[in-house]
Structure formats: structure tokens, C-alpha cells
Amino acid sequence: MSGAAQHEIEQAYAHPFGAQIDRAALSQRLDAAGGWEAKSRLLVQLARELPGLPEQEKNDTNRVSGCESTVWLITRWQDGRLQVAADSDSRVIKGLLTLLLTAYHNRSADEIQRFDIEAWLASLGLVRFLSASRGNGIRAIATRIIEASRQPAG
Amino acid sequence: MSLNPLVLRADFPLFDHYPDLVYLDNAATTQKPRQVLDAERHFYETANANVHRSSYRLSGLATDAFEGARNTVARFLNAGSADEIIFTRGATEAINLVANSWGSANLKPGDEILVSGYEHHANIVPWQLIAAQTGAIVRAIPVFPDGTLDRTSFLSQLQPQVKLVAITHASNAIGTHLPVLELAAAAHVAGARVLIDGAQAVAHENVDVQALGADFYVFSGHKVYGPTGIGVLYGKAELLADMPPWQGGGDMIDKVSFAGTTFAAPPGRFEAGTPPIAQAVGLAAALDWLSKLDRAALKQHEAHLCALLDAGLRKIPGVRVLGATTERAPLRSLIFDNAHPYDVAQFLDGRDIAVRVGKHCAEPLLDALGVNGTLRVSFAAYNTTADVERFLQALAETLEELA
Ligand SMILES: Cc1ncc(COP(=O)(O)O)c(C=O)c1O
Numbered sequence: 053m054s055g056a057a058q059h060e061i062e063q064a065y066a067h068p069f070g071a072q073i074d075r076a077a078l079s080q081r082l083d084a085a086g087g088w089e090a091k092s093r094l095l096v097q098l099a100r101e102l103p104g105l106p107e108q109e110k111n112d113t114n115r116v117s118g119c120e121s122t123v124w125l126i127t128r129w130q131d132g133r134l135q136v137a138a139d140s141d142s143r144v145i146k147g148l149l150t151l152l153l154t155a156y157h158n159r160s161a162d163e164i165q166r167f168d169i170e171a172w173l174a175s176l177g178l179v180r181f182l183s184a185s186r187g188n189g190i191r192a193i194a195t196r197i198i199e200a201s202r203q204p205a206g
Numbered sequence: 207m208s209l210n211p212l213v214l215r216a217d218f219p220l221f222d223h224y225p226d227l228v229y230l231d232n233a234a235t236t237q238k239p240r241q242v243l244d245a246e247r248h249f250y251e252t253a254n255a256n257v258h259r260s261s262y263r264l265s266g267l268a269t270d271a272f273e274g275a276r277n278t279v280a281r282f283l284n285a286g287s288a289d290e291i292i293f294t295r296g297a298t299e300a301i302n303l304v305a306n307s308w309g310s311a312n313l314k315p316g317d318e319i320l321v322s323g324y325e326h327h328a329n330i331v332p333w334q335l336i337a338a339q340t341g342a343i344v345r346a347i348p349v350f351p352d353g354t355l356d357r358t359s360f361l362s363q364l365q366p367q368v369k370l371v372a373i374t375h376a377s378n379a380i381g382t383h384l385p386v387l388e389l390a391a392a393a394h395v396a397g398a399r400v401l402i403d404g405a406q407a408v409a410h411e412n413v414d415v416q417a418l419g420a421d422f423y424v425f426s427g428h429k430v431y432g433p434t435g436i437g438v439l440y441g442k443a444e445l446l447a448d449m450p451p452w453q454g455g456g457d458m459i460d461k462v463s464f465a466g467t468t469f470a471a472p473p474g475r476f477e478a479g480t481p482p483i484a485q486a487v488g489l490a491a492a493l494d495w496l497s498k499l500d501r502a503a504l505k506q507h508e509a510h511l512c513a514l515l516d517a518g519l520r521k522i523p524g525v526r527v528l529g530a531t532t533e534r535a536p537l538r539s540l541i542f543d544n545a546h547p548y549d550v551a552q553f554l555d556g557r558d559i560a561v562r563v564g565k566h567c568a569e570p571l572l573d574a575l576g577v578n579g580t581l582r583v584s585f586a587a588y589n590t591t592a593d594v595e596r597f598l599q600a601l602a603e604t605l606e607e608l609a
Contacts, residue, residue, distance in 0.1 A: 088555065089553060096549065096608065141546055
């Protein structure tokens with residue numbers, strides 16, 4: 053991999069979710085957004101804070117297939133913690149990805165496998181996304197991350 | 207006579223539960239009038255029994271209701287006879303039936319099936335499956351990037367090895383009406399059979415299968431104000447007569463023995479097992495409900511909604527309407543310069559406006575148009591100008607927000 057490409061990947065993993073921004077902070081912001089429209093607006097805003105993936109990483113291997121929008125996901129191990137970065141062509145979905153990253157990025161396999169993402173999203177009033185269309189539903193993306201956490205490090 | 211959508215709307219109990227809902231996903235499925243719900247309930251309460259069992263009177267009532275529904279469908283399509291009407295689970299199953307039954311009996315290696323580039327996957331995949339089994343070849347009739355049909359390619363591909371042409375009456379993804387009359391006539395001159403997918407047409411057009419020259423015509427009940435779980439295959443009597451059964455079971459046989467079984471005449475031959483009886487009764491009620499309306503006025507009403515929508519969309523920057531130069535069913539497929547259709551739909555949903563986004567099960571068409579998803583607005587009889595206005599205003603504000 054070229055130095056420039058490597059640099060872009062480092063930047064993709066250097067997003068603030070699960071690092072500077074933790075679950076409590078996000079919960080607070082979502083609680084403050086009452087109603088569906090306000091939550092959608094907040095998700096779009098969160099999407100702006102996620103740098104996303106370099107173009108060459110938006111490939112079929114990293115794609116979580118779906119019909120309504122496209123999601124790309126990459127993971128790697130760093131010092132016993134799984135790093136997760138993601139992107140979507142939809143800003144609402146990208147906003148939801150920031151929640152998944154906040155839940156899973158930079159955590160140990162054990163923490164990832166024990167976390168109840170559905171209960172958390174439900175508590176944030178985002179339960180409808182759990183039933184969203186096949187494939188690129190939030191569930192499918194969470195499953196991909198949990199699977200990655202079961203692959204041996206390195 | 208004009209048509210008052212607010213009066214019609216009162217026939218639809220769903221809107222009693224959601225008075226603020228702007229339902230613009232009618233191409234996916236329509237809401238159901240009380241007359242349909244009542245007909246199914248009335249059937250269950252007064253005539254329910256299995257059909258085609260003649261030993262007691264109640265079964266006679268059920269059979270009369272079911273066969274009466276078949277007559278209603280035959281009249282609705284102007285079929286030559288009710289025996290040309292086969293009940294299926296929907297348009298998808300109807301196409302699979304033709305592909306499997308007619309296809310297995312009539313296709314051999316090297317034969318071709320011409321499928322238009324507008325088709326819903328339901329009118330593509332069954333042909334690919336039967337082609338793989340028979341050695342036939344599926345070829346596409348191309349669509350130009352502006353959404354118009356490549357007639358020249360169609361005519362040049364229409365060679366003697368083409369055994370069937372599968373075309374939609376109207377595209378579910380962009381609305382475009384195909385010139386089915388002209389395509390069917392050309393296909394027949396070339397010796398090919400024609401299947402027309404009427405899923406998006408029957409709720410809006412007066413369909414006359416004989417005038418169209420359709421060998422097969424299919425539609426789904428749930429897109430024409432009827433129940434889910436019921437659809438129709440119309441097939442010309444002389445074709446059905448020679449077609450082998452597809453599924454085996456009760457009701458489709460003449461005589462069964464382990465030495466060999468002989469099959470019932472159409473339509474029974476193609477309706478194995480207990481059919482969707484109450485659903486057929488509900489479908490007939492839906493077609494009756496629709497047929498009692500002034501269909502010309504209804505068409506005008508839906509065209510008026512489209513004209514309002516088109517005019518409003520022209521005033522919103524960054525919106526493109528697909529297939530805009532073609533004659534279309536009352537639906538519009540939109541893409542946006544600066545917003546993803548899914549995001550727009552989320553914001554519209556926040557304002558109780560229901561639209562569909564995605565590829566609409568028509569990936570080859572979207573590929574031909576060079577887009578990977580659209581937002582689709584589709585109208586039915588009960589939509590109002592207020593629905594259009596609310597959609598336009600919400601869209602304009604949403605696009606500003608997402609810019
Ligand atoms: C043009 C067209 N054909 C076929 C179908 C399939 O109909 P069903 O799913 O009811 O079988 C649809 C439904 O979306 C359609 O729009």
C-alpha cells in the first residue's frame with residue numbers, strides 16, 4: 053500500500069466516535085432531540101463529524117449490501133482492540149453509523165460481544181432502524197462488527 | 207363527471223386511523239376500500255367452505271362466490287372466457303407459472319426470450335431460471351439513458367428464434383408506458399408469444415387483453431385496491447389448453463392413479479390445492495369498486511395530480527425526474543443533486559409522508575439510466591391536491607436542510 057493510501061486509512065480510523073465522543077455524550081444529544089424529524093436532523097449532523105472512508109476502501113469487499121443505501125465497513129486490530137471505521141452514501145445512515153462506532157470502536161472483543169446494541173438504540177428512540185430493510189439494516193452491520201471481533205487479532 | 211377524491215377517501219378505513227398520512231407509495235400497494243374488507247368478511251360469515259366440493263349446499267355457495275370472482279376478473283380484462291383466468295398469489299407467481307409451464311413445453315436450446323429493459327425483477331428472473339433449464343437465451347430490449355425504448359433494437363432482435371416477448375405495460379420504477387399494442391403486433395408477426403406485466407397498469411388503465419393482443423397478461427390484486435395473496439394470470443384459451451401443469455395437488459387433476467394421472471382442463475389445471483377463495487372474492491369486490499368509478503375521470507384526476515407535481519418540482523432546484531419525456535403511469539421517480547433519496551424519505555416520513563426509495567426491483571433499468579436509486583411518488587384514486595402540495599413543500603424544505 054502506498055504511503056498516501058496508508059495515511060488516508062489512518063485518518064479514517066482517527067474519527068472521534070468511541071474515542072473523544074462516548075456513549076453517554078451521544079445519548080444525551082439524542083435524548084435532547086424529540087421527535088422523528090429532530091432525530092433525523094441530528095443524525096445528519098453527526099454524519100458531518102465522521103470523516104468516512106477513502107474512495108479505494110468503498111469497494112465490494114467492504115460493502116454491506118442493501119437496496120436503499122450503501123454502507124462500507126472496515127475493521128482492524130490495534131493493541132488488542134478492534135478499530136472500526138465506516139461510511140455510507142446516505143447521511144442518515146452515516147449518522148447511525150456514528151452510533152455503532154461509538155459502541156464498538158476501539159474496544160476489546162469481550163466488550164464488543166457483551167454490548168447490547170439493540171437495547172441501547174431502543175433507549176435512544178431509534179428502534180425503527182432495527183427493523184429497517186434487509187441487508188443494510190443496522191442489525192446486519194452490527195453483526196459484521198461482532199463477527200470481526202471473533203476473528204483472531206493480527 | 208368529475209371525481210371527488212375526498213369522497214373516495216372516506217371508503218378507506220386506514221385513513222381513519224391515520225388522518226394526516228400522505229400515502230404516496232401506491233405503486234407498491236394500494237390501500238383497501240371498506241367494500242373489499244366487507245366482501246371478505248361477508249364471505250367468511252355467510253359462505254365459507256372449501257370450493258369444488260359438491261356434496262353440500264354451503265360448498266356450492268363458496269364455489270359460486272369463487273367462480274363469480276373469476277367472471278368478474280374476466281369482464282374486467284375483457285377476456286374471451288372465464289376459463290382464461292387463473293388465480294395465482296400475485297403477478298410474480300403468474301409469471302413463474304407461464305415460465306415453468308409454457309416455457310418448459312415450448313422452449314428448446316437456442317430459442318430466445320426477449321425481455322424489456324424496464325422490467326421488474328419478477329419479469330426477468332423467472333425467464334432466466336427457465337432459460338437455464340431449457341437452454342434458451344434471455345435477451346434484453348435496451349432502454350436509452352433518457353428512459354425511452356430502443357425500438358430499433360427490438361425490431362432487429364425479433365428473429366424467428368424468439369419464442370416469447372416479455373414486456374411491462376407500465377414501468378414500476380419510472381412509470382413509462384410501453385407501446386404494448388405495437389410491440390405485441392410486431393412480436394406476433396415474427397411468430398413470438400407476448401406476456402404483458404400489467405401490475406402497474408390495471409389500477410389506472412382500462413385493460414382489454416383481446417384488443418392488446420396479449421397472449422398472457424398478469425397482475426396483482428393488492429396493487430388494484432384488492433387483497434394481498436391473490437393475483438391473476440390471463441392466458442389465451444388455445445395456449446392454456448396445451449400447457450402442462452406446473453404444481454401438482456388437489457383440484458388440478460382429472461383422475462389420479464399410480465399408473466398415471468390425467469389433468470383437469472384450464473383453469474383448474476393450474477390451480478393446485480385450495481385456492482385463495484376469500485381473497486378472490488375480495489379482489490372481485492375491488493374490481494367492482496373500481497369499475498363503478500368514472501374511469502376516464504379517475505385517469506384525469508391522477509393526471510392532474512402528476513401535472514401539479516411536475517409543475518411544483520420544476521420550481522425546486524436540484525431535482526431531476528426520470529423518464530420525463532415519456533408517457534407515464536401516475537408516478538414520478540426523482541433523484542436529487544445534493545441529497546440521497548433515502549435521507550429525503552426519512553425527513554418526509556417525519557412529516558407523515560410515505561414514499562418509496564431504492565432500486566424498485568428494477569436494477570437493469572436503473573443501470574441503463576445511470577442511477578443507483580430514486581425516490582418514487584405514486585398516486586391512487588384517493589390522493590388529493592393537498593397531498594401533492596404537502597409533498598412539494600416538505601420536499602423543498604428537506605432539500606434545503608440537506609444541502
Ligand atoms: C411491474 C411489476 N411487476 C411485478 C410486480 C410483482 O408483484 P407482486 O410482488 O405482487 O407479485 C410488481 C410489484 O412491485 C411490479 O410493480
